[in-house]
Amino acid sequence: MASVVIVGGGISGLTAAFELARHGDVEITVLEADSRLGGKIWTTPFAGRAVDCAADAFLARVPEAIELCGELGLREHLVTPATSRAFVYCDGALRAFPERTVLGVPTDLEALAASGLVSEEGVARAAEDLTMPGEPWRGDESVGALVRRRLGDEVFERLVAPLLSGVNAGDADELSVAAGAPQLAEAVREQPSLIAGLREQLARTRPDPGTPVFYGLPTGTQTLTDALAHELGRRGARIVTGARATAVDRHRAHATSRFAVRVASADPIEADAVVLATPDFVTAELLGSIAPGVAAELGEVPYSSVVMVTLAVPRAAIGRPLDGSGFLVPRAEGLLLTGCSWASSKWAHLDDPEVAVLRASAGRFDDRRALELDDADLVEALLADLATTMALDPSVSPVATRVSRWPRSLPQFRPGHLERVSRWRAELDTECAGLTALGAGWDGLGIPACIRQARAAAERARRHLALPSS
Ligand SMILES: Cc1cc2nc3c(=O)[nH]c(=O)nc-3n(C[C@H](O)[C@H](O)[C@H](O)COP(=O)(O)OP(=O)(O)OC[C@H]3O[C@@H](n4cnc5c(N)ncnc54)[C@H](O)[C@@H]3O)c2cc1C
Incomplete structure (x- = not known):
């Protein structure tokens, strides 16, 4: 049976593996450096509920995420935000x-x-x-x-x-x-x-104003990556966590080209095709020896780092109604806070009459202040910004606090990015046919965009292996 190694166990890599595993005609190995799967998708218990540490919704307009939820039996669990009203903090006030x-x-x-x-x-x-x-x-x-x-x-x-x-x-x-x-x-x-x-x-x-713009899952977005991992296990794929790929080599001795994926502290893994679903700067390292031109350009794609602080605070400590999904703060306001999602108003499943769950964000492309603060100072600074922007009692002690740091997590697409992506793909096809790359830093960073690219990547790999299309 033809073998494929997929590097990266985020939504992109897991979906590519899921697509490849569809017909049971490929031997699949997913390598994930972290001890858990999901990448930027992570849900943990918080103040008695499942609250996302990063992505908590996906766009309805790009249908691939809804379709995937359907295939995984999650369609009926999808929920839409309770409100679409959002605010911007401008000139000292929140304006809808x-x-x-x-x-x-x-x-x-x-x-x-x-x-x-x-x-x-x-x-x-x-x-x-x-x-x-x-x-x-x-x-x-x-x-x-x-x-x-x-x-x-x-x-x-x-x-x-x-x-x-x-x-x-x-x-x-x-x-x-x-x-x-x-x-x-x-x-x-x-x-x-x-x-x-x-x-x-x-x-x-959106001919009807009620057409949903976003969907979410009441048990958290990680339900999606958990379901993918479960289904992959059922289809016989091998998923290895704690396995950091360090390079991809090509075996020229074989009549048809084969790859060896080098893994830190383990033997290399051979494969007939390779799918790289890692952030661009990692993909650049992995491609260094077999596609140095693409690797050099990929390594230059800039990434922003962000921090998300989840807070549970008594509702009585907030001096304004939480009548929307949250607010954004323009850069010109000069605050550390870049936005705050009122999670318990946005999602009915997080609603609680006593406690409000807030997800406060910090960090911009050119603002690393939040990353340089330790957790305690960061929480204190964000509480001060929430007091300024949304009338949170400055003396409040949160019932619960969680700090989620996301270094180099959000790719920055400069003009011409999509043309560069097409060129990189063409160069990879010529220089190392059978190796394909994708992920948030390629054709779009939203969850549906990652799923769309994963399907296309799986098709490319199947084509290379001369297998029927899925
Ligand atoms: C704070 C935040 C909030 C977001 N909110 C939303 C949202 O609400 N809606 C939405 O649609 N999108 C959102 N996004 C974007 C979206 O979640 C991500 O773009 C998407 O999940 C990225 O998926 P991916 O699989 O391409 O990459 P990743 O999730 O980064 O997965 C890559 C995987 O590769 C692994 N890896 C890295 N190096 C190696 C290696 N050498 N060997 C093996 N494995 C390796 C990583 O550990 C990781 O698991 C958000 C992102 C962030 C950071």
Whole structure:
């Protein structure tokens, strides 16, 4: 039987393995460096409930995650957030995001004016997008360049940049539209106005205002990776945790090319095909000797580090209603806090009349202050920011606290990223056919994007092994 080694036991690697294991015609080994599977997906008990340490929801628009949940018997467990209302902390107050925005770009200018988030001039400047001439969008540029040009600086700085930074902890002035905000790219492909294009897109994709935008799992997102691991075990795949791959070599002695994956403190593992589902900087190291050109470029993809502090606090200590899913803090406010998810309002399964669960985030691409603080100082600093932003009693003692550190966790897609990804794939095909790579740092960092790439990677591996398509 043909053998495949998959390096990385996050959602990307586990899904690729799951797809490959579908027909029982491949011998599969998954190597995971950590002692647990799941990578950036991790749920632990917190204040008596299962609360995610990182990802807690996935987009409905990209259907692959919902489809995978269906295949794993989780479809009926999916839940949607109890509220879609979110706030931005601006000029000393929390202001509700206007209704009907897409990635922060407003499509309803009356709602934008009513939100108080931008000035009258800012609304008038955004409205110019509807009449301003321009060419249909081609190639790639930064989200900042596109949105500032079409709708002005205020909308960009107060809505779009905080929202996108909430997703990737990056700088939206440097973020590729095609890779980091594909809905915006789609909107301006046929005509120049972002607002008009997004209005059409909304009418097509969310004709009913109640259409869910996100889904989650009440037992935590890790339910998904646990179910994948369980199913892989059932299908006879070998999953090895605590196994850090250090390099991939190619055996030229064989008639057909074979690979050897070197593993720290263990014998190398041979395989007919290899799937690398690790962060770009790890993939770069693994490819160093067999595809040095791709490795050098991959190693340059920047990553942001973030910290998520989960807090359980008495509801009585919060001097405002938790009437939304949480809020974002624009970089210009200068706080350590970058956003706070009101988890117990966002998810019905975390609701509790006495205690509120908050997930406070810190860390941006160019702001490492949070990472340099120890846990106690970090919690204290974030509690102070929560007192400033959401009227949390500054003298409160949390009922429970959990600090989750995510160093180099969020890839930053610079303009041109997707073209580079296509080129890397073509180069890998030529230089080491049978080796494929994917993951958050390739075609998109959201869970559904990782699942989509994993399916494609499994197909490429099956094609290389001359096996029928799954
Ligand atoms: C704080 C935070 C919040 C997020 N929230 C959301 C959200 O709400 N919704 C959403 O859709 N996305 C969210 N994301 C993004 C999403 O969770 C990740 O992009 C995605 O889970 C990455 O999956 P992956 O499998 O590509 O990579 P990873 O999860 O990083 O998996 C890679 C695996 O490879 C292993 N590994 C590394 N080196 C080696 C080696 N040498 N040998 C063997 N194994 C190795 C790692 O230990 C890891 O398990 C969030 C991310 C973070 C950090």
